[in-house]
Amino acid sequence: MKNELKCWEFFGCSEEECPVYKLKKPRCWLVPGTRCRKESQGNVPEKIGMCLECEVLRANIDDDSVQETLRVVNEEFMQLKSMVDKRDRESEKVNMELALGLSEVFEALKKISSGDPAVRIPDTSGPELITELKHIVNLTAEELGEIVNLSHEFAIGLAEHFDVLHRVSEGDLTARVCGISQVELLEMLKKLTNQMIESAQREIAERKQAEKALKEARNGLEIRIKERTAELIRTNALLKQEIVERQLAEEALIRAKEDWENTFDAITDMVMLLDKEHQIIRVNRAVAEALNTAKETLAGKKCYEVIHRKSHPIKECPLMLTMKTLEHITAEITEPNIGGTFICSTSPLLDREGKLTGYTHTLKDITKSKHLEAQLRHTQKMEAVGTLAGGIAHDFNNLLMGIQGHISLMLMHIDSSHPHFKHFKGMEDMIERGADLTRQLLGFARGGKYEVKPTNLNELIDKSCEMFGRTKKEIMIHKKYQKGIWSVEVDQGQMEQVLLNLYVNAWQAMPQGGNLYIETINLVLAEDYARPFGLEAGNYVKISVADTGVGMDKATQQRIFEPFFTTKEVGIGTGLGLASVYGIIKNHDGIINVYSEKGKGTIFNIYLPASEKDVTLKEKRLADDNEPLRGTGTILLVDDEDMIVEVGQEMLTSMGYKVLPARSGKEAIEIYRRYNDKIDMVILDMIMPDINGGDVYDTLKEINPEIKVLLSSGYSL
Template sequence: MRNNNPTTGKADKALKDSLKKLNDVESIINRGPVIYCIWRIAENTPVEFMSGNISQWGYTPDDFLSGRITLRKVIHPDDVDRIHANVIAHRRQGAKIFDQSYRILDHQGEIHQVEDQTVFIYDGNGIITHAQASISDVTERCKTEQALQETQNSYQAIFENTGTAMGIADQDRNIILGNKKMEELTGYTKEELTGEKKRWDYFIIPSDIERLKNQNIKRLADPATASKHYECSINTKSGNIKNIYLTATIIPGTQKTLVSMVDITDRIKAEEQLQKSEERLQELLAKSSDMVVVLDDQGLFKYVSPAFKPILGYNQTDLIGKSSFDFIHPDDMEIVGIAIGEVFLNQQKGIPTEFRFRRADGSWACLEALGSNCLDNPAIGGVIINAREVSERKQLEAQLIHSQKMEAIGRLSGGIAHDFNNILMGIQGYISLLLYRIDSMHPDFEKMINIQTLVQSGADLTGKLLGFARGGRYELKATDINALIAKTVNLFGRTKKEIALHHKYEKNPWTVEIDRVQMEHVILNLLVNAWQAMPQGGDIYVETQNIAVSQSLSAGDIKAGDYVKITIADTGMGMDEETKQKIFEPFFTTKEKLRGMGLGLASAFGIIKEHGGAITVASEPRKGTTFTIYLPTSGKEVPKETFTDKTILTGNEAILLIDDEASIVEVCRDILVSLGYQIFTAKSGQEAVKIYARNKDKIDLVILDMIMPGLNGGETYNQLKAINPQAKVILSTGYSGSEQAQRILDKGCHGLIQKPFRMEDLSQKIREVLDQGQPLPV
């Protein structure tokens, strides 16, 4: 290599001589691991010689000789200032040679740890002009040293922090090292253990010393012939004796012994306690209401707890050795197979699985079971199954789901009925107006009567929906149930001569408070269903009975209390269990198309439930069906029946009509005007309150829709009463939402009229309220 930098004087001659010598050994240097560099003491430390083996870091000598790369650029930025200060310090001290270490960045940016021996070069005047650096890459060595240190630290940490008492003894059994756990076990500090050169014999009780000493001699002579594990007893510093499980091994390449000690005193006590626990467990299994079984890997019974006998009727000997799958219902075999397969194959707990298991008497019990894989446990060697009978719980769950489903569908049906009744109201209103304005000789009179009849049929259909949707209870009346049922049965019997009707009525039935129209609908539906179940004719039995249900007998929807029990039984074809579960669902029917929509029994269910009662069904194929109704009793007296003439009545008072449906406002306004009344109209509760506040002295009666957005009927009623406590109000609705309607009536509302109503019904209701000074009883 040549240096193009000019030099002068004796320093230059000395440098040239040095460079010549370096060139002679350059080939040797370039093949060695040590990198040689000569740099001038000047700004930027210009390099004047760089050995070729700089290539190991991806550089060439020319990179430095040309000045493209300086030494400062290849030294790690965090080390530059330290190295610079180090050089200055050694120059000031007049040092000729010094060592330093730092980091180098190679051409790829990788970091290398280096050691550098720097020699200052002086000129003839004793002035330092250059420095020669011998640089060795010690990265791998540092890594090795670091790894060795980490390993040593790890072993030290393991030794000190292990959960086992450990110590090291020399060949004379003197303790030379002990860890913290050994201090805890013996009660002696490390200084006491090692400083006084205590032998193992110091701790061992006399009866065990000779045995352990002989084993130590064997271990030193031939480790393979000596036992590694012992049980012995030691004396602690406090004088307590502890039972120890000791392990002793020779440290390879030495005559030293590594000893670990485990205190088994508590373990022995625990084993004694475990034995007692096992005895208690056996006692619990014998008396537990849960069933526990152990299956082998083929699914055969290995163990059966005593609870099987009272729950399923099996003795333990009836099942041991038999396949568990022989007792599982065929329809549940797949789900059980999947569940137990998860336990067998995945070595884990399964998920709770419900299935049917055959009882000893042949009936089926519903079980919930959970398995745990203990095949690898020598004490068990099988799968533990914990099972309990949930037949009653499943029945209650089914009842709850059915009730919730009926309630949800009921809300939907009620909404439909409300909207449909509003539509029918518009049709009925205009038909009433037309019939009012023409006589019976008009050519379209009969057609209008037919339309009115069809509207009534539609209203009957929505009445079924309302009865199902917690709705059919419009005006409750104390009722003699015998009279109502007898009337309905006689009406039915006149049209069904092929059916033999039998009745047995309670002599003095308790009073029930019911909506009579809705209850007639329920009884008639049940009679029709019974008739349809007997296409070849048969017998229907109707019975009423006073019954007191005690707390101990109450179940499901039948709470404790006094009831009138109504039974309607037939001798028809009966039904299977699946049909029984769905019989009260809306739109479920076993009838042919066009014979019904499946709303009858669903409607009956809703009506009875809304009356606070319950309805049940009992049936088997070819053994007939029995429906039983429970109606809560009332302390009220049955009122005497009064009959009113259904003629159209007129008047001239002022009426405020409130309804959110524009079509109903329009047709009802026309009806009321035709009847001679002065009309104020409002399409919302808010608007109605404002109108009434301005005209309360003029308005004699309010006809109030119950279901409205914003301010609903109940809230509007409250505000009207706040303005005028004497205000007379008739509640008008297409959906009673019985509880809401009843609350309004209970507050003193003067009456209720159900949409769709006829002109004569509205005229009668208006006069009934206006012509009385006090609110009518609800």
């Protein structure tokens, strides 16, 4: 039952004599004899009209109270009806007794008027008037017996009286005894008779008037009861409608509350509602999950106690500024207690009148986005450095090619007995080391893949470990291979370079020797794991290379793949080894990451897309031959570098070929159009300023689909 409004509280009443106030009954309209607002009230039917207009009844009315009201009114009506019926029966009984008594009186009077003074009426109980009439008639009969022998005048007067009595007995109540009798007894009888008649008239008139009033009252009461009942029915219908509307409103309010609570809990950000003293009023599910506790346990606690585990607000908290300015404030904070970086937002809570009631405190976890931003910045930086490294490698390769070309030309004209032969060979060795450096730069710069083939990484790792183990015997190598490993499409030479660079990096981290752990495993990367690394979900092969070396700090890990970054002493490392590893793996649509702790070693993890193609064996390279190759035919040599064209033309000419030089793509196309029937092959540089090598190649293929072209570039192809 809902809380009911009490009339004595609503009106401030203290009427001690009021039964409602005395008994503390809330449904005052159902209690008879109340004293409402200084006025006494009757029973329920009499006062229900006024009660229907009362605020207390309208506030308390519901289905239960309406039914009880109808029940009480019906009971009152039935009691009143019972009283009316009882009074009707009593009236009928009295009327019957009155009629019987009058009949006896009239019968006795009739006998007396007929000269029978011996008649007597039994003096039984009955209406008072009839009893009195019977007594008078009996007295009259007695007196008549004594005066029967009086004079003729007395007889005449007596006859007159008997005549009047006879008329009264016949129902003529208008009859009167008139005239003047000289006999005192007759005068007395005359007077008594007239009084009796008048009393009977009055009694009958009063009875009729009472019956009429009672009938009118009964009819009026029935009409009022019908009207009140109809009004109650109408009021009941209205109240039922109002109750239904209230129930619908309450249900809508409950649904709205549930929707708000569900929405509040569904917010992935951590949301707290605070009072003016930093105390928590309410939190959503995200806060409870972050703190690993129930929501209910946080209410009443200070926000800085549960979030920061401090006894006072932190300096970075924007809530302090919101309290001063009543404005929305946002700040970025790092909170180790709940782990991560957050956007902290605070706003004032105002009521309808604009008064401050509290604050909202929101924490949005941006740890992943910060990590992705860092990855993006790192990727962009590596792309930029890669572009720079590629350009440097391209120009450096051209320089090396020019130097190598001139040295080769000189070596073609001397033998080992020449005093400068040893110096020229030393220069060739330096050029080869320079070429290795450019290869590392091009590997980082994603300068292209050489020969991509389906490869078994277990076999490739075995070969690289055998090569590395022969020279670094102080390192214990532990291998754990995936059975049935999936194939990957890689350039085997580049992957050997990747593995050897990682082995060397591990060896340098373990100067006193140590353990090197290498493991392969088949993996299926889900989208939520692959997406942050820019990978497609699917099958991958993972290579883990772990050492027990000195490890590195986080700052070093963030820069470990940058070109020319090294922690080694000057002259020991170039800072290109891991940079080329990074570039080669990226060039194969894979990723590499590193995990390390100071004093606990380092782990490099490589993820390469798996292939459904069968593994092909690596082809053996032709043995080196010191004798220069010779041939015949016409070659179109295309390069925008004059030194390359000059050295290349001289070398090819010395080998027996006729050379047509072209220093741009446009010139190459013109020459080929003119001499395509005489040109046997084209050596084409891919990087040129006017028309790039790819477009030149397409144009030449249009001219002659059977053309033979050797592509050349300072970049890897």
